[in-house]
Amino acid sequence: MSFSWNCPFCSSTQTVVPDKHTVYDHHIKFEHQAEGLMMSRMSATSCANRSCQRTSFRIQIGGATYTGSSWTFKSGSILFSQQIVPQGTAKPQPSYIPSAIVEDYTEACLIRELSPKAAATLIRRCIQGMIRDFAGISKPRLIDEIKALRKAIDDGSADRSISIESVDAIDAVRSIGNIGAHMERDINEIVEVDPGEAQALIELVEMLFDEWYSAREKRRKRLSSVLNIADDKKATKSGVVVANASVVNAMLGMPQASDSDNDVAGAD
Numbered sequence: 001m002s003f004s005w006n007c008p009f010c011s012s013t014q015t016v017v018p019d020k021h022t023v024y025d026h027h028i029k030f031e032h033q034a035e036g037l038m039m040s041r042m043s044a045t046s047c048a049n050r051s052c053q054r055t056s057f058r059i060q061i062g063g064a065t066y067t068g069s070s071w072t073f074k075s076g077s078i079l080f081s082q083q084i085v086p087q088g089t090a091k092p093q094p095s096y097i098p099s100a101i102v103e104d105y106t107e108a109c110l111i112r113e114l115s116p117k118a119a120a121t122l123i124r125r126c127i128q129g130m131i132r133d134f135a136g137i138s139k140p141r142l143i144d145e146i147k148a149l150r151k152a153i154d155d156g157s158a159d160r161s162i163s164i165e166s167v168d169a170i171d172a173v174r175s176i177g178n179i180g181a182h183m184e185r186d187i188n189e190i191v192e193v194d195p196g197e198a199q200a201l202i203e204l205v206e207m208l209f210d211e212w213y214s215a216r217e218k219r220r221k222r223l224s225s226v227l228n229i230a231d232d233k234k235a236t237k238s239g240v241v242v243a244n245a246s247v248v249n250a251m252l253g254m255p256q257a258s259d260s261d262n263d264v265a266g267a268d
C-alpha cells in the first residue's frame with residue numbers, strides 16, 4: 001500500500017511505495033490481561049530523496065483486534081505512538097539565528113508528541129524571542145507584540161526584512177484552534193493544544209527562521225559579494241594605473257626610449 005509521507009530528516013514530501021516501508025507487528029497476549037489483546041508495531045520508512053535516503057522508525061503500542069486475516073489497532077486504543085529515529089523533527093538551524101531561540105525550537109520539536117502544550121509554550125517563547133530580537137518590539141504579551149508588528153508593517157516603520165506575508169502567516173496560525181488563546185495568555189499560563197496545533201506553530205517558526213533570518217543573511221552575503229566585486233574592480237583599476245604608471249616610468253627611465261621613437265619612426 002502506498003501513502004503520502006514527509007521525511008523527518010529532509011522534509012521532502014513523497015509517496016512511499018511498499019519497497020521503502022516495512023512493518024513489524026508483535027502480538028501480546030497474557031492470561032488475565034486487563035487490556036485484552038495488545039500489539040506493538042515498529043515501522044521503518046526509507047526516504048526516496050536521493051540526497052537523503054535515510055531511514056526513520058516509529059513505534060506504536062495499543063489494544064489490538066484480529067479481523068480474521070490481519071491484526072490491526074483497535075480504534076481509539078493507541079497507548080503510545082512515537083517516532084524514535086530521528087528523535088523529534090527539529091531541522092538543523094544556522095548559527096546566525098540566536099542560540100536561545102534555536103534551543104527552544106529544538107526542544108519544542110522533541111516534545112511535540114509527548115506534550116503539545118509544553119511544545120506550544122516553548123514555541124510561543126520562540127516567536128516572542130524573534131519579534132524582540134529581529135523586529136525590536138517588546139511587550140509583555142505575545143499578542144500585543146504581534147499587533148505592534150502589524151502596525152509597524154502597515155505604517156512602514158518595520159524592518160524591511162519583515163514581509164507582510166510573514167505577519168499574515170502569524171495571524172493565520174493564530175486562528176487555528178487554541179493557538180490564538182495561547183498567544184493572548186501570560187507565558188506562565190498553560191493552554192491545551194493538540195499535536196497538530198503544536199506542529200502548526202513549529203512550522204510557523206521554521207518559516208520565520210527562513211523569511212527573516214535566512215533572507216537577511218542572503219541579502220547580507222549578496223551585498224558583501226557586490227562590495228567585494230566593487231573592491232576588486234577598484235583594486236584592478238588602481239592595479240592597471242600602477243601597471244600603466246610603472247610602464248610609463250620604466251619607459252621614461254629607459255635610455256632607449258628614443259629607440260621606440262625610432263622604432264615607431266622606423267615603422268612609419
Ligand SMILES: [Zn+2]
Nearest residue numbers: 007010047052
Ligand atoms: Zn529524506
